[in-house]
Amino acid sequence: MADVFDLIVLGGGPAGYVAAIRAAQLGLGVACIDGGVGSDGKPSLGGTCLNVGCIPSKALLESSEHFHRCKAELKDHGVTTGDVRIDVPAMIARKNKIVRGLASGVSTLFAKNKVVSFAGKGRLLPGMRVEVSPLAGGPVETIEAKNILIATGSLPRDIDHVPTDGTIVVDSSGALDFTAAPEKLGVIGAGVIGLELGSVWHRLGSQVVLLEAMETFLPGADEQIADTAFKEMSRQGLDIRLGARVLSAKIGKIGKDGKDGVQVSYENSEGKHSIEFSKLVVAVGRKPNTQGLDVNEVGLLLDERGNVHVDEFCKTNLPNIYAVGDVVRGPMLAHKASEEGIMVVERIAGEQTRVNYDAIPWVIYTSPEIAWVGKTERQLRASARDYKVGVFPLSANGRARAMGHTVGLTKVLADKKSDRLLGVHIMAPMASEMIAEAVLAMEFGASAEDLQRTIHAHPSLSETTHEAALAADGRTLNFHG
Numbered sequence: 447m448a449d450v451f452d453l454i455v456l457g458g459g460p461a462g463y464v465a466a467i468r469a470a471q472l473g474l475g476v477a478c479i480d481g482g483v484g485s486d487g488k489p490s491l492g493g494t495c496l497n498v499g500c501i502p503s504k505a506l507l508e509s510s511e512h513f514h515r516c517k518a519e520l521k522d523h524g525v526t527t528g529d530v531r532i533d534v535p536a537m538i539a540r541k542n543k544i545v546r547g548l549a550s551g552v553s554t555l556f557a558k559n560k561v562v563s564f565a566g567k568g569r570l571l572p573g574m575r576v577e578v579s580p581l582a583g584g585p586v587e588t589i590e591a592k593n594i595l596i597a598t599g600s601l602p603r604d605i606d607h608v609p610t611d612g613t614i615v616v617d618s619s620g621a622l623d624f625t626a627a628p629e630k631l632g633v634i635g636a637g638v639i640g641l642e643l644g645s646v647w648h649r650l651g652s653q654v655v656l657l658e659a660m661e662t663f664l665p666g667a668d669e670q671i672a673d674t675a676f677k678e679m680s681r682q683g684l685d686i687r688l689g690a691r692v693l694s695a696k697i698g699k700i701g702k703d704g705k706d707g708v709q710v711s712y713e714n715s716e717g718k719h720s721i722e723f724s725k726l727v728v729a730v731g732r733k734p735n736t737q738g739l740d741v742n743e744v745g746l747l748l749d750e751r752g753n754v755h756v757d758e759f760c761k762t763n764l765p766n767i768y769a770v771g772d773v774v775r776g777p778m779l780a781h782k783a784s785e786e787g788i789m790v791v792e793r794i795a796g797e798q799t800r801v802n803y804d805a806i807p808w809v810i811y812t813s814p815e816i817a818w819v820g821k822t823e824r825q826l827r828a829s830a831r832d833y834k835v836g837v838f839p840l841s842a843n844g845r846a847r848a849m850g851h852t853v854g855l856t857k858v859l860a861d862k863k864s865d866r867l868l869g870v871h872i873m874a875p876m877a878s879e880m881i882a883e884a885v886l887a888m889e890f891g892a893s894a895e896d897l898q899r900t901i902h903a904h905p906s907l908s909e910t911t912h913e914a915a916l917a918a919d920g921r922t923l924n925f926h927g
């Protein structure tokens with residue numbers, strides 16, 4: 447008979463590995479089963495985030511940003527460069543090294559915290575048991591636990607009529623491993639992933655066209671920021687076509703010289719169109735991954751979107767079985783996944799932890815970055831709540847001018863009567879770092895006045911948050927230029 451653990455975690459992404467480590471630190475006997483493999487085909491902990499998501503995409507964004515700066519921006523600073531070139535295989539090798547380092551860091555943390563790690567696929571069995579099929583082959587094992595945490599994450603969503611072949615038509619993972627910048631790159635989906643990957647290859651020289659079925663650009667973001675971002679990204683050269691529904695994609699020879707590529711047909715309000723690309727990325731979102739879990743055999747309830755159904759504490763319909771991260775409702779974000787994992791294991795250990803779903807930051811790592819927390823103005827208008835708004839443009843901020851990055855703004859939304867912060871929206875370089883202040887403020891139930899009275903270093907981009915909070919009360923102090 448197998449070992450009986452206090453907790454089996456199924457999945458070693460940011461939801462699962464963080465939960466496993468925290469649970470072990472709380473004194474629980476923990477096993478984590480993860481079926482992820484790295485680009486070398488070997489087991490690799492860290493899930494989508496570490497292997498084909500947050501980290502590799504940010505590594506490529508950083509490299510491509512350096513290249514772009516050298517080519518397009520340094521001359522404004524009086525810096526002369528020679529012939530600037532990009533070595534794509536070297537860039538990809540750097541990305542792979544970062545991924546390997548972080549994934550092996552998770553293995554080290556597992557060993558240090560005595561989490562028993564299984565490299566294999568897990569399948570739920572009745573009676574709080576999990577069957578493990580090792581990735582390396584060999585006999586199947588059954589382990590048992592008092593609690594089970596499902597953290598099996600998500601998979602790229604595909605479109606039936608646009609099958610991927612892994613070379614010409616790829617998903618987001620494939621777009622992290624191109625060996626050269628495609629001459630003409632098509633991206634289906636102008637959401638977060640499409641924009642980030644489109645930006646990478648555009649900076650490296652690809653002509654990029656994004657085909658987005660929705661008429662609205664970034665509908666989850668604040669309207670004013672989405673409008674500014676659309677203009678700025680179009681100015682940078684991204685060709686974003688809204689209301690464009692892709693009808694088919696045919697892989698074959700394209701152009702006069704008959705190179706390998708794909709012919710895409712799409713439809714918009716003006717009719718049907720055909721366009722050729724050297725590569726095509728399908729980035730139409732992600733779907734919860736319950737593949738191979740055998741949810742029916744154990745009676746695990748899914749919702750209408752295929753997510754594992756959970757309550758606010760991530761309890762499923764089955765006693766002592768929990769689910770967290772991308773496989774459940776809510777934003778598909780690594781930090782949300784980790785917080786849910788921590789909540790579950792702390793509650794198993796008797797603590798009263800909860801996740802504040804109203805204070806989860808969102809970030810799009812374009813240039814400039816876009817970040818927000820809390821409600822958008824559109825949501826506040828729809829809720830008929832009495833709110834006030836303060837906006838401060840980057841062009842009036844001394845640090846932004848010194849950096850030469852003046853496109854963007856910070857917007858603060860607060861309750862008109864109580865002054866409580868309701869949302870903060872930023873479009874600026876490093877908005878991903880700037881938003882942390884707003885998240886903390888919202889976590890503490892701060893008011894716009896709290897932001898006004900917080901001393902911000904001068905000159906800094908975060909002064910725009912201070913100024914926007916003042917502007918919400920009509921008290922902009924001009925700029926310190």
Ligand SMILES: Cc1cc2nc3c(=O)[nH]c(=O)nc-3n(C[C@H](O)[C@H](O)[C@H](O)COP(=O)(O)OP(=O)(O)OC[C@H]3O[C@@H](n4cnc5c(N)ncnc54)[C@H](O)[C@@H]3O)c2cc1C
Nearest residue numbers: 457459461481482493494495499568599771772778779780
């Ligand atoms: C290109 C890209 C960029 C992204 N950038 C960001 C970003 O900048 N910031 C951000 O917050 N989020 C980002 N995300 C989203 C983020 O990666 C996910 O929200 C996050 O990884 C979810 O964590 P998770 O642990 O729930 O699932 P995952 O990370 O998907 O991990 C699930 C793990 O479970 C394993 N597994 C699945 N089924 C089984 C099974 N039956 N048995 C054993 N193991 C199993 C999988 O192999 C995987 O290792 C990005 C995603 C992509 C694709």
